[in-house]
Each structure stands twice: as C-alpha cells, then as structure tokens.
Amino acid sequence: MLDDFMVRAALAGLGVALAAAPLGCFVVWRRMAYFGDATAHAAILGVALSLMLSISVFAGALSVALLTAVTVTALSGRGQAVDTLLGVVAHSALAVGLVAVSLVGGRVELSAYLFGDILAVGRGDLAVIWGGAVLVLGLLAWKWSDLLTATMGADLARASGIDPGRIHMGMALALAVVVAVAIKVVGALLIGALLIVPAAAARPLVRTPEAMAAVALVIAVLSVAGGLWGAYHVDAPAGPAIVCAAALVFVLVNLGKLLARK
Amino acid sequence: MSLIEARGLAVRLGAQTVLSGVDFDISPREIVTVVGPNGSGKSTLLRALIGAVPISAGRVTRAQGLRLGYVPQKLQIDPTLPMTARRFLNLPVRATPRKTAAALERTGAAGLEARQLADLSGGQLQRVVLARALLADPQILLLDEPTQGLDQLGSAAFYRLIEDIRTDLGCAILMVSHELHVVMSASDRVICLNGHVCCHGTPEVVASAPEYRALFGSGTQGALALYRHEHSHRHDHDHDHNHSHEEAH
Numbered sequence: 001m002l003d004d005f006m007v008r009a010a011l012a013g014l015g016v017a018l019a020a021a022p023l024g025c026f027v028v029w030r031r032m033a034y035f036g037d038a039t040a041h042a043a044i045l046g047v048a049l050s051l052m053l054s055i056s057v058f059a060g061a062l063s064v065a066l067l068t069a070v071t072v073t074a075l076s077g078r079g080q081a082v083d084t085l086l087g088v089v090a091h092s093a094l095a096v097g098l099v100a101v102s103l104v105g106g107r108v109e110l111s112a113y114l115f116g117d118i119l120a121v122g123r124g125d126l127a128v129i130w131g132g133a134v135l136v137l138g139l140l141a142w143k144w145s146d147l148l149t150a151t152m153g154a155d156l157a158r159a160s161g162i163d164p165g166r167i168h169m170g171m172a173l174a175l176a177v178v179v180a181v182a183i184k185v186v187g188a189l190l191i192g193a194l195l196i197v198p199a200a201a202a203r204p205l206v207r208t209p210e211a212m213a214a215v216a217l218v219i220a221v222l223s224v225a226g227g228l229w230g231a232y233h234v235d236a237p238a239g240p241a242i243v244c245a246a247a248l249v250f251v252l253v254n255l256g257k258l259l260a261r262k
Numbered sequence: 263m264s265l266i267e268a269r270g271l272a273v274r275l276g277a278q279t280v281l282s283g284v285d286f287d288i289s290p291r292e293i294v295t296v297v298g299p300n301g302s303g304k305s306t307l308l309r310a311l312i313g314a315v316p317i318s319a320g321r322v323t324r325a326q327g328l329r330l331g332y333v334p335q336k337l338q339i340d341p342t343l344p345m346t347a348r349r350f351l352n353l354p355v356r357a358t359p360r361k362t363a364a365a366l367e368r369t370g371a372a373g374l375e376a377r378q379l380a381d382l383s384g385g386q387l388q389r390v391v392l393a394r395a396l397l398a399d400p401q402i403l404l405l406d407e408p409t410q411g412l413d414q415l416g417s418a419a420f421y422r423l424i425e426d427i428r429t430d431l432g433c434a435i436l437m438v439s440h441e442l443h444v445v446m447s448a449s450d451r452v453i454c455l456n457g458h459v460c461c462h463g464t465p466e467v468v469a470s471a472p473e474y475r476a477l478f479g480s481g482t483q484g485a486l487a488l489y490r491h492e493h494s495h496r497h498d499h500d501h502d503h504n505h506s507h508e509e510a511h
Contacts, residue, residue: 029343145354151343152353158314159332159404160354203342207378208349 005119006232012121012129013224013242016182016194019133021220022140022213023178024195026171028203029151033196034083035072035172038090040179040191042068045097047113047183052104057113058128062180068093069172094188116187116239118228125184132181136174143170148209186239193243198223201250204257219249264289265328265402265434266311270320273303273310280306283458284320288402293428293435293448297468298455299477304438305335307455308406311436328402331395331433335406337387339380347382347390348375357397365393368430370423384411388420396427402434403427409439421448 027036043061050060072089076082101110112120121129140147147167150157154164175195182191202215227242264287271284281303288294298304309315311322312332324330339345351362366372371389379387388408395403405424409417425448428435437449452468454460460473468474 029340031340145352145356149354151340152345152350153334153337155309155312155314155334156332156337157354158309159312159330160398162354200342203344206344207346208344210349212344 005121006228008121008123008126009118009228009238010224011126012118012185013228014221015126015129015133016178016185017198017220017224018217019136019178020182020191020194021198021216023136023171023174024197024199024220025202025209025213025216026140026147026151027175027195028199029209030168030171032171032175033192034086035069036175036179036195037192038072038086039065039068039172039176040183040188041090042093042097043179043183044110044113044188045093045100046180047110047188048097048100048104052100057184058125058180061183062176064093065176065179066173069176070169073169073172112187113183114187114189115237116183116185116190118185118238118242121184129181129185132177136177139170139174143167147171186242190239190243193246194220197243197246197250201246201253204253219246223249263325264323265325266436267323268311268320269323271307271310271317271322272319273306273315274318275306275315279318279457281310281457282319284455285459286311286453288434288436290401290434291428291432292450293425293437294451294453295437295439295449296453296455297439297478298460300440302456304440304455305406308404308436308438312404325401329398329400331392331398331400331403333388333391333395333403333405333408336410337379337391339387341380345379346375347371347377347379350379350390351375351394351397353394355398361397362393365396366390368396368427369393385416385420388412389423392423396431400431400433402436405435405437407438407440424448 027033043065046060046062046064047057048060049064050057053060068089072082072085075085098110146157146162147170149160149162150164150167157164157167178195179188179191182194186194198216198220199212201219202212205215206212223246224242226245226248228238230236230245231238231241266286266288268284268286271281271286272279273281284307286307296304296307306315310317311324312330313322347366348362351357351365357365362375363372366374366389369389369392371386371393374382374386374390377386379390382390392405392408403424408424409420412420424435424437427433449465451462452465453462454468454471454474454477456477460477461468461471463471
C-alpha cells in the first residue's frame with residue numbers, strides 16, 4: 001500500500017495536519033503567526049546547509065529552526081520588538097540560505113522546499129513526519145491545561161505555579177519541530193498557512209478551546225484530502241492546493257456565519 | 263507567621279528602578295491595601311510577590327505550599343480564543359460542576375457558566391475571575407485594581423463582597439487600588455507606596471500621615487469620613503477578626 005505515491009502523500013499530509021492544526025490554535029491565540037513564518041523561512045537555511053554537508057534535510061531544517069526559535073525567544077524583550085527581531089532573523093536566514101544553495105552549485109531544486117513536494121515523500125519521510133507529529137501532539141495533550149492558562153495571562157499562570165517563560169519556549173520548540181517535518185510536505189512558504197488557516201476557519205464555529213482544536217483538525221484533514229484530490233485531477237502543485245482547500249473552508253465558514261446572522 | 267514576607271525588595275524594569283527597599287508582610291486573615299499614585303509600583307509589588315517579575319535586590323518569602331488566588335488588573339481576552347466561563351474556572355485545575363457553581367454563586371455570578379468571557383460585562387468578568395481564584399481554596403487573595411472600569415456603586419459592592427469573602431473563607435487579602443476612600447475603610451492596614459513605602463498603618467494613621475497628604479492632598483479625607491460611619495468596628499486591634507460584619511452594613 002505504501003508503494004503508491006498518493007497513499008504516501010495522503011499519510012504525510014495527515015501527519016502534518018494532525019500536529020499543525022492544534023498547534024496552530026495556540027499560534028493564533030498567542031499571536032505567534034509571524035513567529036511560525038520566521039522559523040519556517042529560517043529553515044531554508046537549514047535545508048541549504050544540509051545539502052552542502054550532505055546530511056539529512058530534516059536534521060538540517062530542524063537544527064536551524066530550533067536555533068531560530070531559541071534565539072528569538074531568548075532575545076525578545078531586550079530592547080527590540082519581537083516582530084522586528086523575527087523579521088531580521090527570518091529574512092536574513094532565508095537570504096543566506098538562498099545564496100548558500102546557489103553556491104552549492106545551483107543544481108538544487110529549491111522550489112521543492114519553498115512550496116513543498118508532497119508527492120515525492122518516501123517511507124523514511126513518513127516516519128519522520130509521524131514521529132514529529134506524535135511528539136508535538138503528545139506535548140500539547142500533556143501540558144494542555146498549563147498552556148491554556150499561560151495563554152490567558154502570564155501572571156495568571158504564575159499565580160497558579162506555572163512558569164509562562166517555559167511554556168513560551170515549549171511552544172517555540174514545538175513550532176520548530178512542526179516546521180521541520182512539514183517543510184517537505186507544504187514547503188517553507190506555506191507552513192504558516194497550514195498552521196493558521198484551519199484554526200482561523202474553526203474559530204466562528206466553536207465555544208471552547210478544545211472544540212476549536214478539534215474542528216481545526218477536521219478542517220486540516222479535509223483540506224489535505226481535498227487539496228490532494230484537486231491537485232491530482234487538475235495537475236496542480238499539491239502543497240498550494242492543500243492551502244487553497246483550507247482557504248476555501250475559511251471563506252465558506254465565514255460566509256455561512258454572515259448569512260446565518262441575517 | 264506571615265503568609266508572604268518581603269525584605270529590602272527592589273525591582274528594576276529595564277533601566278528604571280520601580281521599587282526599592284520595600285519591607286512587606288501579610289498575616290493570615292488580614293486585609294492589606296496598597297495605595298499610591300500611577301507609576302508608584304503598586305502592580306509591580308504584587309507581581310514581585312507572586313514571582314512574576316525578577317527582583318533585583320532583597321528577598322521574598324512565601325509560606326511553604328502557599329495557595330494563592332490572583333485577580334489581575336484586567337484579564338485580556340483575545341477574541342480568537344473561545345472561552346466559556348465554565349472552561350475558564352477549570353484552568354488549570356479541574357473542579358466539579360458543583361464547586362464551580364458554588365464559587366460563581368459566592369461571587370454573585372451564578373448561572374454564567376455557559377457564557378463566553380468576551381460577552382461578559384466588566385463587573386461580571388471580575389466576579390468570574392474572582393470565582394476562579396476562590397476555587398484554588400486560597401490562603402491569600404491578591405487583587406490588582408479589581409474594580410477598574412466599574413462605577414462607584416459597582417466598586418463599593420465589589421469591595422463589600424471581598425470583605426464578606428474574608429469573613430466566610432478566612433483568607434488574607436492583598437489589594438492594590440487607587441480608590442482610596444472606598445478601599446481604605448475596608449482594610450486592616452494600608453501601605454502607601456511611591457517607589458518605596460511612604461507610610462503604612464491603619465487607615466486612620468495613613469490618612470493623617472503627612473507623607474500621604476503630600477501624595478494625595480487632603481481632599482480625600484472627607485470621602486473617607488463618609489465611609490467611616492458604615493464601618494464602626496475598630497481597626498487598631500490585633501489580627502483576631504471575630505467581630506461580625508453584619509452590624510456594619
């Protein structure tokens with residue numbers, strides 16, 4: 001069954017959706033959207049480095065993503081606004097990555113890492129994606145209450161004996177893991193979309209944080225299925241097609257909400 | 263035995279020294295109010311006592327295993343985060359529906375469980391946040407300007423609620439406020455803060471202290487007197503609060 005590239009693509013997409021949707025809710029609630037983008041852009045530098053050193057792309061992307069997440073988290077609140085800091089780090093890393101890739105010999109198909117190439121996912125990639133997804137999902141489930149409390153307010157968390165700084169660092173690291181496992185599926189430029197769009201689409205439909213995570217998960221899975229199906233039938237790139245499907249759900253939900261109010 | 267004690271506490275935020283040389287302690291069942299002008303470090307003191315800001319000098323000692331309930335100045339509710347009152351009351355520790363209902367009842371917010379926090383009025387939200395703090399079965403309640411955004415009647419009612427809670431649950435209460443007249447009549451002890459402790463003592467002592475007059479002028483005296491007659495019990499006793507509050511209302 002795993003011999004079929006479409007089956008592998010579907011499983012890969014499902015794995016990424018599983019981690020990205022609930023994590024994406026926290027990204028939305030904690031206003032970390034730009035943080036996700038920045039980490040993803042920086043991961044391109046990791047891709048370039050791993051191609052230069054002939055090591056696993058996943059390892060390279062993960063290392064640089066983690067390094068970015070830790071650096072930005074540690075530097076934030078020291079004189080520079082976080083979004084400025086993220087902008088500097090992300091764009092520099094992306095630019096350095098692109099230059100580095102061209103220095104390697106220019107033979108590298110970088111667009112695969114910018115926009116993803118889900119149809120080229122192999123068995124090894126599947127193991128990495130599902131490993132990362134289970135790790136992130138497990139972390140979220142384990143610390144769910146603490147994460148929510150810290151999201152409601154840092155001092156509120158502190159008074160309940162929760163360290164909001166550690167929570168923030170945990171979120172940053174989880175984001176780095178998702179970026180690293182998703183880069184092959186949707187690519188660096190679209191990871192942000194896979195985090196944000198399902199969560200945003202779920203928001204008008206729910207009344208509790210748990211429901212939002214669950215609905216976002218369903219929307220993400222539907223988007224992966226719909227996007228792959230669409231890409232197969234009209235011969236479009238799969239990564240962008242998945243994001244298009246999620247965006248379509250977002251539009252439909254909001255239109256429906258608008259009509260229901262009248 | 264103090265619940266929380268600070269000695270020589272100093273806090274710097276960036277290059278600015280917000281607090282310096284602050285000695286503080288609060289005993290079980292005591293109501294202590296911190297007053298001071300804007301930017302005097304009132305909220306910072308509260309945050310330092312719960313460990314939310316790093317202190318640059320001195321020390322803060324909390325009683326072993328101290329259970330504290332915290333009511334922030336204003337709970338920022340991000341519109342992207344759906345949150346019912348019921349779910350919020352269960353953060354981070356789950357409580358039984360009966361307990362949450364009782365806590366809401368206690369704070370005068372009964373029946374709000376299913377409402378979205380974002381849809382609550384300022385007064386309702388404060389009561390829900392207070393109910394959540396009570397669910398921790400606190401030995402001390404810390405309230406940071408709890409009546410901000412409430413009108414005069416609303417805040418008077420809220421402070422009465424605080425006094426009742428102290429009477430019923432026997433927890434200590436530490437409040438930060440700028441509403442001098444209302445707050446001070448309900449307090450056992452008042453600390454007047456302006457980067458350092460200007461003066462402290464019973465409400466009467468603080469209200470007549472020259473340092474206090476210098477900060478706030480003497481205009482608040484009249485308002486304080488207005489509220490004084492509602493609270494005819496003595497303030498200068500030791501911390502044995504077995505008197506009835508009923509007579510006062």
